[in-house]
Amino acid sequence: MKVIIIMPLAEQRGGSEMTLRDLMQEGRNAGVEWLVIFLEDGPMVELFRKFGVDARVVRGGRVREVHRLLMSAIAIASIARREHANVIISWMWLAHLTGGLAALLAGIPAMWYQQEIPDNKNFLKRLVNLMPARGVVTITKAIQSAQSQILPERPVYLVNPGVALDRFNPSDLPSPSEARSKLGLPLDGPLIGIVGRMQRWKGIHVLVEAMPKVLQKYPNAHCVVVGGKHDLEPDYEDFLNEKIATLGLPEKVLLAGLQRNIPEWVQAMDVFVHASDNEPFGIVIIEAMALGKPIIAGNAGGPTEIITNGLNGLLTPYGDANALADAILRYLNDQEFARTAAQAARQRALDFSTQRYAQNFIHALRSAV
Numbered sequence: 001m002k003v004i005i006i007m008p009l010a011e012q013r014g015g016s017e018m019t020l021r022d023l024m025q026e027g028r029n030a031g032v033e034w035l036v037i038f039l040e041d042g043p044m045v046e047l048f049r050k051f052g053v054d055a056r057v058v059r060g061g062r063v064r065e066v067h068r069l070l071m072s073a074i075a076i077a078s079i080a081r082r083e084h085a086n087v088i089i090s091w092m093w094l095a096h097l098t099g100g101l102a103a104l105l106a107g108i109p110a111m112w113y114q115q116e117i118p119d120n121k122n123f124l125k126r127l128v129n130l131m132p133a134r135g136v137v138t139i140t141k142a143i144q145s146a147q148s149q150i151l152p153e154r155p156v157y158l159v160n161p162g163v164a165l166d167r168f169n170p171s172d173l174p175s176p177s178e179a180r181s182k183l184g185l186p187l188d189g190p191l192i193g194i195v196g197r198m199q200r201w202k203g204i205h206v207l208v209e210a211m212p213k214v215l216q217k218y219p220n221a222h223c224v225v226v227g228g229k230h231d232l233e234p235d236y237e238d239f240l241n242e243k244i245a246t247l248g249l250p251e252k253v254l255l256a257g258l259q260r261n262i263p264e265w266v267q268a269m270d271v272f273v274h275a276s277d278n279e280p281f282g283i284v285i286i287e288a289m290a291l292g293k294p295i296i297a298g299n300a301g302g303p304t305e306i307i308t309n310g311l312n313g314l315l316t317p318y319g320d321a322n323a324l325a326d327a328i329l330r331y332l333n334d335q336e337f338a339r340t341a342a343q344a345a346r347q348r349a350l351d352f353s354t355q356r357y358a359q360n361f362i363h364a365l366r367s368a369v
Contacts, residue, residue, distance in 0.1 A: 002033045003365065004080055006099040007091045008060060010042025014197065015283045016115055017044065019139075019161045019357070020091055024053050026162075026358035032365070035083060037076055039098065060098060063124060073098050077105035087111060087369045089137075093118070093128050100131035109134035109369055114156075116280045117301070118147045135368035137361065139281045140302045157364035160305075161283055162357030165349065168263050168290035179268035185254070189220030190332050193269035195262060195284050196276065197230045198237050203275030203298070208243050208253055209321035214328050215252060221332075223249075226265045228258025266291050271331050271338075277318040279303055286352045289313070289345035294331045294338045296324065306352075312344035 009017055021044070024034060034053050038045055039060030048055035058075045061068025080088060080102060090099030090112040103110030110133050120126050135155040138144040144158045166172075173179065180187055192214065196202040204225055211223050229237055237255065244253045259265055262284075266272060272288035274297040279285075281302035288295055289306075295313035297303035307313035314330065316323040331338040 001031065001087075001366070001369070002035065002083060002085045004076070004083070004085045004088045005034065005036045005091055006039065006076065006088060006095045006102070007036055007044075008039045008095045009092075010038040010040045010044045010057070012044065015161065015281065016092055016113075018283060019115075021047070022162055022164065022354040023358050023361055024048055024051050026354045027362055028052060030358065030362050032362055035079075035085065037079065039072065039095070063094070063097065069098055070101070073101035073105060076102035080106035080108060087134070087365070089113060089365075094124065096128050096131055096133070097124075100128075100133060104132055111135050111137065111365070111368060114138045114143055114147055117143055117278065118150060120150050135364075137364055140305050142301055142305070143280060155368060157368065159357065159360045159364050160352060161281055162352050162354035163283060163286045163290060163349065164354050165290050165352075168266075168287050168349075170267065170291050173263055173267045173291075176268055176270070179264050183264065183268055185224060185268055186220075186222045189222060190214075190218050190270045191268060192221065192223045192271045192273060192328055193226065193266065194223075194273045194275060195226045195266065195288075196274070197227050198240070199230050199233050200236055200239075201277045202227070203277060203318060204236075205240060205243055206275045206319055206321050206324055207273050208240060208247065208249065210325035210328065211249055211252060212247055213322065213325035214332075217329060218332055221252070223253045224256055224265070224269070225254065226256045226259050226262065262287065263291070266293065269293060271296065271328055273324065273328070274298065274303065275318070275324065276301075282306060285313075286349050290349035292342045292346040294342050295345055296327045296331075306348070307345075308348075310341075312341055312348045314341075 036055045038057050041057045045055050060072045087109045088099045088103040090096035096112040100110045114136050129150050137157045144156050147156045194207050214221050266288050272293040272295050274285050278301040298318045299315035309315045314327040316327050
């Protein structure tokens with residue numbers, strides 16, 4: 001089977017790019033011939049070529065640039081016919097405007113990958129949902145349920161993303177104290193950490209607001225934030241710095257910026273926090289679980305399908321700094337509970353390998369096409 005994937009982004013920025021990379025790495029010898037068409041040039045193009053994947057660039061246009069979008073769709077349809085492709089998959093819902101039209105022009109089935117809670121409220125989302133598609137692949141039950149309620153009806157397949165568990169094996173990494181020393185982090189006291197892009201919905205400010213209550217009981221505690229600025233919210237880092245200063249936390253909260261060696265940073269943490277608002281899935285949660293860390297995440301969206309509250313992690317409402325502080329203190333006050341929850345978390349993470357993800361994705365693809 002020959003499969004064309006339309007990918008609008010060509011630089012690693014988040015989970016969508018990571019899941020495609022995992023699929024290309026683990027799905028190369030499964031009876032599928034992949035052709036990835038990027039709508040921009042960037043580092044991922046060459047990376048995929050190194051994997052042995054046929055990766056090409058067809059310049060796309062913004063939605064308001066209808067002529068460029070149409071030209072991109074025509075070019076992709078021409079490639080699909082020439083390569084005898086069996087299906088076109090749009091990676092991200094917005095790309096389906098191009099991918100769906102290209103499939104229609106080429107006379108082959110189309111699908112798209114839905115990685116966020118869908119709705120049918122704005123014009124673009126209604127237009128995407130009206131585009132012909134053989135099926136939609138989703139990453140959580142919540143997304144699957146929401147997508148299934150949108151007309152026209154079409155098959156909706158659930159495929160949980162995976163994690164490269166070998167990168168997050170604690171036995172292959174420095175000990176937490178060694179990681180702290182290597183990264184220049186405080187060596188004494190509890191270290192509370194969060195990993196995420198600098199966006200408000202990621203809830204980094206909520207963790208900052210929770211720290212004063214934690215520090216009342218554990219004055220030697222620290223917080224580290226790992227994540228870089230996001231183009232959509234360039235002022236959020238300034239907002240965080242102002243909040244840190246207002247709360248008197250400059251010596252207690254470290255904004256480490258964008259980092260590449262995420263396993264070592266998470267390994268250094270005593271408690272891992274994921275404070276996003278209705279997170280679609282939360283790959284970084286599974287990464288931290290694989291390292292055997294006590295986890296706290298939001299009680300809505302994807303995390304609720306990964307974590308069983310009180311067993312392998314704790315769930316708190318988005319925006320509730322007091323509840324988040326209480327969850328952190330529960331771990332710090334009860335080391336036996338923290339230990340057993342961390343062990344259960346590591347066991348749960350084994351259900352989310354990248355190998356299983358690729359197998360399930362290809363199975364859904366074959367079922368649809």
